[in-house]
Amino acid sequence: MIGGMDGAEDLAAWAGLLADRTRASFCLALLDGRAWTVGELAKHAGVAISTASEHADRLVRGGLLAQRRQGRHRYLQLASPQVAVLIETVASTPRRAAPVVTTLAAAHKRQNLAFARTCYDHLAGYLGVAVADALAGNGFVTRTRGLALTSRGIAWLGSLGVFLDGAGRRPVLRECLDWTERRSHLAGVAGAEICRHAFEAGWIVRIGSGRAVKVTAAGEEAFAEQLGIVIDPAGTGSPGAAHAVLAAARRR
Amino acid sequence: MIGGMDGAEDLAAWAGLLADRTRASFCLALLDGRAWTVGELAKHAGVAISTASEHADRLVRGGLLAQRRQGRHRYLQLASPQVAVLIETVASTPRRAAPVVTTLAAAHKRQNLAFARTCYDHLAGYLGVAVADALAGNGFVTRTRGLALTSRGIAWLGSLGVFLDGAGRRPVLRECLDWTERRSHLAGVAGAEICRHAFEAGWIVRIGSGRAVKVTAAGEEAFAEQLGIVIDPAGTGSPGAAHAVLAAARRR
DNA sequence: ATCAGTGTTCGGTGGGGGCCGAAGTGAGCA
DNA sequence: TGCTCACTTCGGCCCCCACCGAACACTGAT
Known part of the structure; x- marks a missing residue:
């Protein structure tokens, strides 16, 4: 330039x-x-x-x-990936007025999208943030000197059959601001691999053709067992509004 | 639809x-x-x-x-501030996705930009945040009732040959959210003057024609002596990845 | 009261671009 | 050799909007 x-x-x-x-x-x-x-x-x-x-x-x-x-x-x-970040940033910058939900179907769709979706190639929405928090709460990632995997985290990924090589330009772990939760979820190679594994292991499946995903029964069990994340379908009472509750202790 | x-x-x-x-x-x-x-x-x-x-x-x-x-x-x-981040993000996203070949140069450039750059007329990036922290840590600025220079801070600027008059509309000191560090660096008249002085004293020089700057040998010495900021070129081991370490005690 | 300076509103003009359907291109297939 | 399919190109329509100058509104100073 x-x-x-x-x-x-x-x-x-x-x-x-x-x-x-x-x-x-x-x-x-x-x-x-x-x-x-x-x-x-x-x-x-x-x-x-x-x-x-x-x-x-x-x-x-x-x-x-x-x-x-x-x-x-x-x-x-x-x-x-930079372009993905760019788009997410523009889309996630808070608008002046909260959008008015017009129809029930739109509300459900919106809620599903807010609950769990993919962002480029990693998990986002409430589920994405919950996973990010759980990894921190379990000592799998550390925030000292930037975001990094701990040896325990590497071991945990290995137990899932995920092995990362440090080559490539792309950072292993990166924070990505979540446009529904207004907090960070995990991106980078590790974030993408976790997402990929969740699909392959059948923990999550896509809803329709968009970015929204839902957690399967097997996924509920796995998230609870692996990370201490409890999915609460009763949640706020709305049929589409599954709600994730993070059991692992965390402070904000 | x-x-x-x-x-x-x-x-x-x-x-x-x-x-x-x-x-x-x-x-x-x-x-x-x-x-x-x-x-x-x-x-x-x-x-x-x-x-x-x-x-x-x-x-x-x-x-x-x-x-x-x-x-x-x-x-x-x-x-x-979110809007500022939005604009910085859009303006700073690489126009042409540098494909595989130019990787090394592009990576260096990006790292340099994250490490130290100018934001309009003041310092930003890791260096900018480190300077802001050091000024606070040394008691040169205070955050009580908004951001302000202390008398010690005014004296310190005077020792550099920088004198501010309180005229004009522009605030003397202002926080500016840093889009790489996600923390504040210093803007306002004082921020601009510090930046100007750093250029004039040869502490920093521009890299190319963009906004990235690098710290000179004289600058390393000055930042250490004046503010207790230690530049650590070894850093993360990457050649372009100089890393700043703030020696002065600070709490956040 | 008058004037200068700052900003707003309005009418008119021109260009850009979003949209479509129809015709054209080229790959894959029988 | 046709045929289908996915996409591209073209021509035309129409609306949006960026721009300017002129007139107007309002403030602050003489």
């Missing part, structure tokens, strides 16, 4: 990519870390495929998305 | 506020934490005052800016 005489142009161009309902919808969908096709994105956002194709062009040219052509498909995904 | 079924609308609206060259210019200018008038912003961005007034309306209504009317002036400033 050249002199910062005119960072405004860059900032505006950057923001302009997100400043459209359809493109924003694309980016939020892509926060799950998967690669989507143009057709899938078009359907998700409710626009014509031709429109989606043009938006995809802009996002790729703008550096927000990366693409991979394969056969007659064009797969799109976020260009980098 | 009915109502705000997801956050796409919100995200787009949020980004739309920044997605204009003139408004982006306003926001970057306001990152210094001062309150600017409409006329000042208009001149800064190079547009007619009427245009600036309308942009200010949009930014205030969108929740990005707060305003205060006083006499025949209308002062505008960022609505919250």
Whole structure:
């Protein structure tokens, strides 16, 4: 980059990519870390495929998305973890007015999303924060001198069959501000691996095609046994409002 | 499709506020934490005052800016520290996702930026936070009833040849949230003067044309002697990852 | 009362861009 | 060699909005 005489142009161009309902919808969908096709994105956002194709062009040219052509498909995904952080940051900055929930279905959807979802490639929502707290409470991660895995944490991951190599640019452990909980959950390689393992072990499954996930019966048992996290489906009484209670002691 | 079924609308609206060259210019200018008038912003961005007034309306209504009317002036400033973080994040996200090859240089650059950089006209990054902590630890600033210089602090600045007059609207000392450290560093007139002095005395020099700076050998000595800040180039072992260690006792 | 200075509102203009359907391209398949 | 499918390109429509100057409103000073 050249002199910062005119960072405004860059900032505006950057923001302009997100400043459209359809493109924003694309980016939020892509926060799950998967690669989507143009057709899938078009359907998700409710626009014509031709429109989606043009938006995809802009996002790729703008550096927000990366693409991979394969056969007659064009797969799109976020260009980098930094971009995921960027989108999460913009989406998570507190608005002036709390959004008004209009319909019951929307409320349920929102509640599910708030309870447990994926953020790029790791766990977020109440579940994500609970896992982050539980790892700290159990001494698996430490916050002295930044966030790091302890030897106990490494051992615990090993017991799950997860082994990390310290190569790569991506940090092993990183904090990611949660836009529903307003607190941090775990990202980085370790966060992604924990999430991947939770899917593979059947602890969590996706709800529909979005980012929301739900905890299975096996998952409830596993989270309780492994981390001391108790899932309380009765919760606040709302049918969709499962509520997680962290048994492990923690102070805030 | 009915109502705000997801956050796409919100995200787009949020980004739309920044997605204009003139408004982006306003926001970057306001990152210094001062309150600017409409006329000042208009001149800064190079547009007619009427245009600036309308942009200010949009930014205030969108929740990005707060305003205060006083006499025949209308002062505008960022609505919250979160907004400052938002703008810094968008402005600092790498434009082109540096793929695999440029890794080493990019990593160094990023690390340097996190370690020490300027934020408008004062110090930020790990160095900025360390300086802020050291000033507090040495009794040069106090946090009782807001942030203020103590008489010892004024004397210390005087010993560096820095004298502040209390005129002007700009606050002498102000906290500025650091987006890498998630903690406050010092802004305001004093923060700017400290930064200016650090440049003039050769304690720090710019790296390239961006905002990153590095601490010189003379600077290491000065920071240690003046403030008890020890720069530890060995740090985490990574060549670019200098690490600052604050020797002065501090409590948080 | 008058004037200068600051900001707001309004009308008009022009450009950009979001949207669609239709036509075109190219891969995969039978 | 066709056929389907996924996507791209094109042309056209229309709305939004950034911009300016002019007129107006209001403050503070002479």
